[in-house]
Amino acid sequence: MSSKNIVAVIDYGSQYTQLIVRRVRELGFLAELYALEDLHEIIEPGAVILSGGPKSTSDADAPDIDFEWLKSLNVPVLGVCYGMQLLTLKHGGTVRSSNKREYGPADLIPEVCEGLYKDMSPSSQVWMSHSDTVDVLPENCSVIARNSEGVPVSLQWSDRMYGIQFHPEVTHSHEGRTILRNFLALAENLLPFNIGDFKRDLIADIKAKVGDRQVVCGVSGGVDSTVLAVLLKEAEVNVRCIFVDNGLLRKNEAEEVVKNFEAMGVEIEKVDAAERFLTALAGEGDPEKKRRIIGNIFLDVFWDAVGDADMLAQGTLYPDVIESASNAKSKASVIKTHHNRVERVLELQAQGKVIEPLAFLFKDEVRELGATMGIDREILLRHPFPGPGLAVRCPGEVTEDRLEIIRNCDAIFIGTLRKWGWYDKCWQSYAGLIPVKTVGVKGDERSYEWATNLRAIVSEDAMTAEWVQLPYDLLREASNRILNEVSGINRVLYDISTKPPASIEWE
Numbered sequence: 395m396s397s398k399n400i401v402a403v404i405d406y407g408s409q410y411t412q413l414i415v416r417r418v419r420e421l422g423f424l425a426e427l428y429a430l431e432d433l434h435e436i437i438e439p440g441a442v443i444l445s446g447g448p449k450s451t452s453d454a455d456a457p458d459i460d461f462e463w464l465k466s467l468n469v470p471v472l473g474v475c476y477g478m479q480l481l482t483l484k485h486g487g488t489v490r491s492s493n494k495r496e497y498g499p500a501d502l503i504p505e506v507c508e509g510l511y512k513d514m515s516p517s518s519q520v521w522m523s524h525s526d527t528v529d530v531l532p533e534n535c536s537v538i539a540r541n542s543e544g545v546p547v548s549l550q551w552s553d554r555m556y557g558i559q560f561h562p563e564v565t566h567s568h569e570g571r572t573i574l575r576n577f578l579a580l581a582e583n584l585l586p587f588n589i590g591d592f593k594r595d596l597i598a599d600i601k602a603k604v605g606d607r608q609v610v611c612g613v614s615g616g617v618d619s620t621v622l623a624v625l626l627k628e629a630e631v632n633v634r635c636i637f638v639d640n641g642l643l644r645k646n647e648a649e650e651v652v653k654n655f656e657a658m659g660v661e662i663e664k665v666d667a668a669e670r671f672l673t674a675l676a677g678e679g680d681p682e683k684k685r686r687i688i689g690n691i692f693l694d695v696f697w698d699a700v701g702d703a704d705m706l707a708q709g710t711l712y713p714d715v716i717e718s719a720s721n722a723k724s725k726a727s728v729i730k731t732h733h734n735r736v737e738r739v740l741e742l743q744a745q746g747k748v749i750e751p752l753a754f755l756f757k758d759e760v761r762e763l764g765a766t767m768g769i770d771r772e773i774l775l776r777h778p779f780p781g782p783g784l785a786v787r788c789p790g791e792v793t794e795d796r797l798e799i800i801r802n803c804d805a806i807f808i809g810t811l812r813k814w815g816w817y818d819k820c821w822q823s824y825a826g827l828i829p830v831k832t833v834g835v836k837g838d839e840r841s842y843e844w845a846t847n848l849r850a851i852v853s854e855d856a857m858t859a860e861w862v863q864l865p866y867d868l869l870r871e872a873s874n875r876i877l878n879e880v881s882g883i884n885r886v887l888y889d890i891s892t893k894p895p896a897s898i899e900w901e
């Protein structure tokens with residue numbers, strides 16, 4: 395994609411960086427993320443945003459910016475958190491390092507009513523996440539906002555450069571969207587972003603990359619791979635869609651997936667590989683090793699099924715890329731290895747044999763794209779389900795018995811959410827297994843059985859999550875049914891952990 399007139403977001407490694415891209419697109423403009431090594435690709439952008447990041451500007455390996463180049467672009471520049479500290483240094487100011495992190499809400503009190511702070515409240519909440527602070531202000535800058543203690547949290551330099559200490563891209567910054575909109579209004583000729591145009595570009599890009607090669611596309615029935623399969627069909631490339639039943643699926647899921655694809659007129663080949671996965675997982679309790687085993691077998695199964703395929707298509711999304719951090723576009727630290735980022739995929743990627751057409755889209759955008767292709771709403775609104783399936787909801791060893799228990803608990807919980815009209819209000823929900831046996835009484839007998847954890851969250855693209863305040867009566871109904879109907883469970887827990895620090899899945 396050409397960078398002319400787009401908003402170039404430079405990645406300094408904050409976990410929120412991709413959200414900046416997302417917000418800019420929500421405001422209707424084309425944005426793309428660039429790693430520092432790829433700055434040469436940025437030619438005539440319409441605006442530049444320097445993201446936040448985990449480093450201190452005083453670290454020996456602190457990421458830098460070619461300031462002369464940045465100025466020569468002559469477009470509006472916004473430094474966010476680390477980005478602002480870097481701009482401060484470049485303008486001759488100093489930054490003070492600290493071991494103490496300011497993490498959480500703060501008040502933003504703008505000192506001006508124009509530019510970045512047009513149409514803003516006199517005071518609003520913003521989200522801070524930083525250790526370093528600006529110490530000595532550069533001479534040629536003005537303070538345009540402070541916090542409630544009078545500390546400068548936003549600077550402006552004369553040459554259309556701005557800095558903000560907080561993160562406007564997270565929803566906890568209540569007027570963050572207005573600030574970004576104001577910033578973008580300073581730019582000229584920004585290219586618009588809309589999903590219809592994006593689809594046309596995606597299809598042209600797929601055609602160009604694939605040519606007449608044979609593509610294998612793994613489908614799971616989830617939103618991402620379904621949208622990908624339909625997109626490949628629309629691109630009229632030579633594709634075989636493989637659906638692997640890995641034995642880690644939910645109750646009746648395999649049958650439903652086959653039925654849904656039939657209804658959409660997309661041909662899929664089902665491969666029954668449950669035994670292969672479960673045998674390979676036997677005795678393994680380490681979460682990362684489990685993920686690698688699953689990822690590698692996935693690929694083995696694909697290539698076994700379609701020996702002569704030249705390319706692999708994956709429904710990887712932006713958030714997957716961030717969390718595995720194995721993509722050159724992201725500097726965020728590794729949280730866990732997603733199954734579609736295992737070494738073999740990376741090797742294939744290096745050989746130019748992987749296409750990931752959705753890798754720059756967020757979940758909601760993929761849903762929007764799916765809707766433009768006529769995919770059923772029910773499928774598009776399905777909660778995300780992880781590639782490694784129930785394995786990540788079964789801490790420790792994965793066995794058939796444990797999976798069966800999870801399936802039964804999950805079906806009851808999801809059924810209850812649907813019945814009470816709460817399924818669509820949750821971003822993701824499931825039941826998992828806590829492999830700890832506790833004592834209980836069932837009938838007149840002592841029981842010694844596992845516990846299940848129910849999880850229901852709302853989220854912004856899985857990067858942060860809040861647990862849902864489900865009605866007690868709904869929880870009571872789900873719990874009673876699970877305790878009565880699922881053998882092997884005598885305790886039901888509702889997970890009230892936010893992400894961070896917890897993650898959505900248990901592994």
Ligand code: XMP
Pocket residue numbers: 714717730731732733734778779780781782786822856893896897898899900901
């Ligand atoms: P966590 O547990 O990291 O999950 O908060 C974030 C989101 O990603 C999903 N997830 C995965 N999806 N392959 C996937 O396709 C994976 O390996 C994987 N691991 C987690 C998870 O369900 C949640 O929506």
